[in-house]
Amino acid sequence: MYRAKVNVLLIDDDTIYQFVSCKTLEATGHANKIKVCSNGEEACRFLEENMYNTNELPDVILLDVNMPVMNGWQFLDAYQSLKANLVKEIQIFLVTSSMNDQDKEYSKRYNCVQDYIVKPLVREKISDILSHAVPV
Numbered sequence: 001m002y003r004a005k006v007n008v009l010l011i012d013d014d015t016i017y018q019f020v021s022c023k024t025l026e027a028t029g030h031a032n033k034i035k036v037c038s039n040g041e042e043a044c045r046f047l048e049e050n051m052y053n054t055n056e057l058p059d060v061i062l063l064d065v066n067m068p069v070m071n072g073w074q075f076l077d078a079y080q081s082l083k084a085n086l087v088k089e090i091q092i093f094l095v096t097s098s099m100n101d102q103d104k105e106y107s108k109r110y111n112c113v114q115d116y117i118v119k120p121l122v123r124e125k126i127s128d129i130l131s132h133a134v135p136v
Contacts, residue, residue: 005032006133009058011043011075012036012095013067017119021062024123030130033058039067040075044082051085058090059133062121065096065103072096076110083112091133095121 008031010021018036025031035058037043043061050056065072072094083090092112096103097119107116117125 005030006059006130007031007033007055007057008035008130009043009046009061009090010034010036011038011040011061011067011072012064013038014064017064021121021126024121024126025130027123028127028130030127030133038069040070040072040078042069043075044070044078047079047082047086051082052087054088057086057088059088060129061090061092062095063092065094065098073106076112079112080110091129093117093129095119 008025010018010025012018012021022034022036025034033056035046037046047057063072063075070078076092079092090112091114092110093114094107094116096116099118104116107113
């Protein structure tokens with residue numbers, strides 16, 4: 001069965017992780033466009049600039065929690081205000097090195113968060129996420 005490829009927004013400040021993740025995303029064969037932002041503020045700006053552009057908006061966001069400028073929690077707070085104006089539904093996955101149970105519990109406060117995943121994000125998990133995402 002053919003599945004359409006999905007757009008991915010990776011929000012993470014670690015340049016090595018960005019590189020490895022992009023290569024892994026490409027290797028799954030499920031990713032269409034991959035946009036990388038180094039913090040939540042940059043990602044919010046990207047979403048605001050493209051809120052009516054379904055071709056540019058992501059279907060999936062892979063979000064780190066611990067970042068400078070605007071961390072993952074601050075991004076999620078800002079996203080709550082933005083999402084009503086976005087022309088498509090976006091699935092958000094927290095991908096973090098934090099194994100803190102409090103962080104995992106805190107993530108449940110955001111109904112836009114699909115899952116809390118502890119790094120590293122392996123190819124099989126990325127493939128599973130992207131193959132089940134529904135591009136609009």
